[in-house]
Amino acid sequence: MTQMINSRKARGLVAVRADAGSDVKALIADLNKDWSEFKATMADKDKELAKKFDDVVTTEKLDRINSSVGDLQKAVDAANIKIAAMSVGAGGDKPVKDREYSDAFMAHVRRGDIQASLNKGTDPEGGYLAPIEWDRTVTDKLKLVSPMRQIASVQTISTAGYSKLYNLRGTTSGWVGEKAARPETNTPTFGSMTFTPGEIYANPAATQAMLDDAQINLESWLADEVQTEFAYQEGQAFISGDGTNKPAGFLTFITGAANAAKNPLGAIEIKTTASGTAITADEMLELVYLLPSVYTAGAGWVMNRTTQGVIRKLKDGQGNYLWQPSYVAGQPAQIAGYPVTEMSGMPDIALSATPIAFGDFARGYLIVDRAGVRVLRDPYTNKPYVMFYTTKRVGGGVNDPQTIKVLKMKAS
Structure with missing residues (x-):
């Protein structure tokens, strides 16, 4: 062997x-x-x-x-x-809905030409709003390569932020006789949380000669370059971002963390291990049962690759391994029957660390995309390269903390 x-x-x-x-x-x-x-x-x-x-x-x-x-x-x-x-x-074989504007965008990418009649794609700062087809291409690619986008909910907005209203319950009732008075009962209260996008950017470059002579699909090339950078930046922020000019990571919403009091429904519940350096099979299973059954149908695990290597050795009380590999194409690895999403940004197993999360992230975490991608063509800063300063506004935060549980290592 x-x-x-x-x-x-x-x-x-x-x-x-x-x-x-x-x-x-x-x-x-x-x-x-x-x-x-x-x-x-x-x-x-x-x-x-x-x-x-x-x-x-x-x-x-x-x-x-x-x-x-x-x-x-x-x-x-x-x-x-x-x-x-x-x-x-x-998007390569999809019909282009706005051929004139898409052609103008490509002319802008190649030579910097902007048609004044197409001012929907320009602004006073010289930016250029990417066509819808290209925007969708970037979004599709991000969904494929960004682990959190594969399991979380995504909301596209056209305003500066997105506010969510939460029903905090509080309605009361009572038993009465046939002719007894019906006094007023308590009414529910509400809370709100605002998801504010931060700005994420990429700055790929190409020589002017490449742009002049390229036989490649420039839209696809630029989208590939952008999604690589966006996926990396997003991946870190969706896990542990502090919410300042970036998404608020879900680990910042656990009990005792920076955003524990931000969501009106409370903090993400944690389970603390008995050891600061080891995890048992029972603790993994207890984390599953900590999640209310109403959320388990869409639940899955989140951890990094190193942690998976440790969990791979664990067995249940009947001697069965908790971790199981993929058996058919399209199927991820599973732990205790639930799919595993590998996120490299998750902490390793260590004292006080939070290496594992389990829950229904489609209900639990919300990604907010501000519609539109801007591209600023810069042929001056780094000659002979043409830089494409590309920006998009992205936010995120915990939508429902009840649907996610986190395993935390003992402090000492």
């Missing part, structure tokens, strides 16, 4: 297949083969530990297989994204 893994790493099998378009069935077959070997090696390790003997060779072998399983699962996830991207089509 050791030779097989070393050979696989040497040949870059995972990377080669992923870059080549990923034969998903072959990847899944390799993944499940390695998963079987992982379980067999873990059984050997359990026998050693039962005898109070820890063979370093078995430990190293287990770690290598665990890493290989993680690599293959990541490759399967990447292949699933590519399949989804192909179904979206990035």
Whole structure:
């Protein structure tokens, strides 16, 4: 097994297949083969530990297989994204609704030309409002590559902010006789929360010669460059952003965190582990049962790849592994029967850290997109490159804290 893994790493099998378009069935077959070997090696390790003997060779072998399983699962996830991207089509074959304006936008990208008659795309600062088709392309790509956008709700707005009204209940009732008086009962109260977009930007560059001679689809190229930067910035903010000129991350809404009192429905409930450095299977299952059953149908796990490697070793009371790999194309890995979304920005397992979240993020977290993308063409700052300063206003915050639970490591 050791030779097989070393050979696989040497040949870059995972990377080669992923870059080549990923034969998903072959990847899944390799993944499940390695998963079987992982379980067999873990059984050997359990026998050693039962005898109070820890063979370093078995430990190293287990770690290598665990890493290989993680690599293959990541490759399967990447292949699933590519399949989804192909179904979206990035807008390339979609009919253009506003051909005149789209052509003018491309002329602006290539040469900086702006037609005065198309002033809906200009402003006094020299910005250029991207056409709807391009805006949709960026949005579609972001949904594919941004983990939070895959599981959260997204609201597009055309104003400076979005306010949500919450019913805080409070209605009372009472039993009365047939002829008894009906005194007034308490009425419900309401609370509100405003989701204010911050501005996110990307600044890709191309030489003027490339723009003049390019046979590529410039819209697609620019969209790819923009979504790479946007996805990175968003990914961090949706998890731990402080809400100042950026989204408020969901981890800032947990009990005791900076935004714990911001949502009228309260803070996200936490479960604290018994250890500051280890997580048990029971604690994972208890987190599931901490979530009200009305929200479990759409629930899933959020954690980073390192944490998944730790959870992969956990078993329930019947000896079954909590983590299970993908078995068919389009299916993510699962823990205790619920899908796992890998978010690299989630904390690692450490004292006082919050490495795992579980819940229905479609109900729990709201992303707010301010409609419209602006592109400022700058051929002067970095000659011979033409910079495309691209901005979009994005906000986010916890919509319903009752639908998300977080596992927090013990402080010491």
